Amino acid sequence: MAEDALGNMLAQMENAEPYADVDAGVFERLKHPERTLKVTLPVERDDGSVDVFEGFRCQFDSARGPFKGGIRYHPTVSQDEVTALAGWMTWKTALVDLPYGGAKGGVVCDPTTMSDREVEKLTRRYTEGVRRMIGPDMDVPAPDINTGGREMAWIMDTYSMYGGYVIPDVVTGKPIEVGGTAGRVEATGRGVAITTRRTFDYLDRDLDGATVAVQGFGNVGSVTARLLSSMGANVVAVSDVSGALHDESGLDVMAIERHVAEKGVMAGYADTDDGYDHADAISNDDLLRLDVDALIPAAIENVITEDVAEELRADVVVEAANGPTTVAADVVLRERDVQVVPDILANAGGVIVSYLEWVQNSQQYSWDLEQVNDDLETRLARAFDEMLDAYTARETPDLRTAAYVVALERVGKAHEMRGLFP
Ligand SMILES: NC(=O)C1=CN([C@@H]2O[C@H](COP(=O)(O)OP(=O)(O)OC[C@H]3O[C@@H](n4cnc5c(N)ncnc54)[C@H](O)[C@@H]3O)[C@@H](O)[C@H]2O)C=CC1
Numbered sequence: 001m002a003e004d005a006l007g008n009m010l011a012q013m014e015n016a017e018p019y020a021d022v023d024a025g026v027f028e029r030l031k032h033p034e035r036t037l038k039v040t041l042p043v044e045r046d047d048g049s050v051d052v053f054e055g056f057r058c059q060f061d062s063a064r065g066p067f068k069g070g071i072r073y074h075p076t077v078s079q080d081e082v083t084a085l086a087g088w089m090t091w092k093t094a095l096v097d098l099p100y101g102g103a104k105g106g107v108v109c110d111p112t113t114m115s116d117r118e119v120e121k122l123t124r125r126y127t128e129g130v131r132r133m134i135g136p137d138m139d140v141p142a143p144d145i146n147t148g149g150r151e152m153a154w155i156m157d158t159y160s161m162y163g164g165y166v167i168p169d170v171v172t173g174k175p176i177e178v179g180g181t182a183g184r185v186e187a188t189g190r191g192v193a194i195t196t197r198r199t200f201d202y203l204d205r206d207l208d209g210a211t212v213a214v215q216g217f218g219n220v221g222s223v224t225a226r227l228l229s230s231m232g233a234n235v236v237a238v239s240d241v242s243g244a245l246h247d248e249s250g251l252d253v254m255a256i257e258r259h260v261a262e263k264g265v266m267a268g269y270a271d272t273d274d275g276y277d278h279a280d281a282i283s284n285d286d287l288l289r290l291d292v293d294a295l296i297p298a299a300i301e302n303v304i305t306e307d308v309a310e311e312l313r314a315d316v317v318v319e320a321a322n323g324p325t326t327v328a329a330d331v332v333l334r335e336r337d338v339q340v341v342p343d344i345l346a347n348a349g350g351v352i353v354s355y356l357e358w359v360q361n362s363q364q365y366s367w368d369l370e371q372v373n374d375d376l377e378t379r380l381a382r383a384f385d386e387m388l389d390a391y392t393a394r395e396t397p398d399l400r401t402a403a404y405v406v407a408l409e410r411v412g413k414a415h416e417m418r419g420l421f422p
C-alpha cells in the first residue's frame with residue numbers, strides 16, 4: 001500500500017469512491033491536478049555565494065472557485081508532495097463548503113539555516129516566479145510549514161509592486177497591519193481544539209481532564225495545545241523537530257511557548273527556570289505511542305505508519321497536520337477501534353479564517369475577533385455534522401471516508417454542471 005503523500009491522497013479518494021455519487025468519468029478527472037509550475041530560484045547568500053532553490057505551485061482543482069492553499073518551506077518538499085497537499089486543499093475547501101478550489105506551493109529549502117534577509121530574497125523570487133498564476137481571483141496562497149505572516153507580507157508586497165497598487169487579497173494569513181484578519185494566526189489550532197471537543201462530545205467522553213499528546217509545536221500544534229489546556233484537557237506531551245517532552249501530571253504549555261518563542265526550538269526547556277526536571281525527554285516516535293486519550297499529530301505527513309498504528313494507545317487521533325496517517329495505518333486503526341478525525345476537517349479552521357480574511361479584504365471592511373471566531377465555529381460544526389450524516393447514511397467504514405464522500409460529491413457536482421469539455 002502507498003506510503004507517500006500523493007499515493008495516500010489518491011488511495012483515500014479511491015476508498016471513498018464506492019460510497020460517493022460521482023460519475024466515473026468525473027472521478028477520473030478529479031485524480032489529476034489542473035497544472036503545476038516548477039520555478040528556479042537563485043538567491044545570493046549573505047556571504048556572496050549563490051544558491052539555486054527549486055519551488056512549486058500546484059493548482060489541483062478550481063471547479064468550485066479560485067485555488068487556495070498554503071506555501072511550505074521545507075527540505076522534503078517535492079512536486080508529488082505539493083500535489084498531494086493541493087489535492088487535500090481541494091477536498092478540505094469542499095468539505096467546509098468554501099467557494100474555493102485547492103492548491104499548494106512549496107520551496108525545497110531549510111529556512112532554519114538561512115538568515116532573515118536570505119529568506120526574504122527567496123520569498124520575493126518565489127513570488128516573481130509564480131506571480132502569473134496567483135491573484136485574488138485566481139489563486140490565493142497562505143502560510144504552511146515554516147511560513148507565516150512575515151512571508152505573506154513579502155509576497156503581498158512583491159505582487160503589489162508588479163501590479164502598481166496595493167493588492168492585499170493576493171494572500172491570506174497576512175499581519176493585521178497590512179490587511180490580515182483578527183484570528184488567523186490561531187485559526188488552525190482553534191479549529192483543531194474545537195473539533196477535538198466536538199469529537200469527545202460525539203463519543204460521549206469528557207474532555208475535562210482527558211490526556212492529550214501533541215506532535216509538532218509550531219503555529220498549529222502550540223495553539224492547539226494551549227486551547228485544549230484552556231478547555232480543561234491535560235496536555236501531557238508535546239514535541240517539535242528537536243525532540244519531545246512528557247509529564248504525566250501535565251505540562252505548562254504557555255511556559256513552553258515562551259521558551260520556543262525565545263529559542264526557536266523546544267530543546268533546552270527542561271533546564272530553564274520554567275522547566276520541570278521531572279519531565280521526561282522522549283522521542284517523537286515514543287510520543288505517538290503514549291497511553292493518552294487523544295493524540296494530535298501537528299507536524300508532517302506519514303508519521304502514523306502501520307507499525308505505529310499497531311502500538312498506538314490513544315483512543316482518538318485528531319489530524320492537525322495534513323496527511324499524518326498512511327492508508328495502511330488507517331486500516332489498522334479502524335480494526336483497533338481508534339477514532340480518527342480526518343485532516344480535511346480537523347485542520348480546516350485555517351482556510352476558513354483565510355476565507356474570512358479574503359472576504360474582508362474584498363469588502364475593505366474588517367470584522368472583530370468574536371465575529372471571526374463565531375463564523376469559524378459555525379462552519380466547522382456544520383461540516384462535522386455533514387460528515388457524521390454521511391458516515392451514518394452511506395455506512396462508510398470510517399469518518400475519513402465519510403468526509404471524502406461529502407467533498408468528492410461537491411467537487412464532482414461542480415465539474416458535472418460546468419462540463420468536462422470546453
Ligand atoms: N499553518 C496553517 O494555517 C495550517 C497548517 N496545517 C498543517 O499543520 C502542520 C503544521 O504546520 P504549522 O504549524 O503551520 O508549521 P510550523 O512550521 O509553524 O510548525 C511545524 C512544527 O512541526 C515540527 N516538526 C517538523 N518536522 C518534525 C518532525 N519530523 N517531527 C516532529 N516535529 C516536527 C517543527 O519543529 C514545528 O514545531 C502541517 O502539516 C501543515 O500542513 C494545516 C492547515 C493550516
Ligand SMILES: O=C(O)CCC(=O)C(=O)O
Nearest residue numbers: 069070142144350351354
Ligand atoms: O489558509 C489557507 O488558505 C490554507 C492553509 C493550508 O495550507 C492548509 O489548510 O493546509
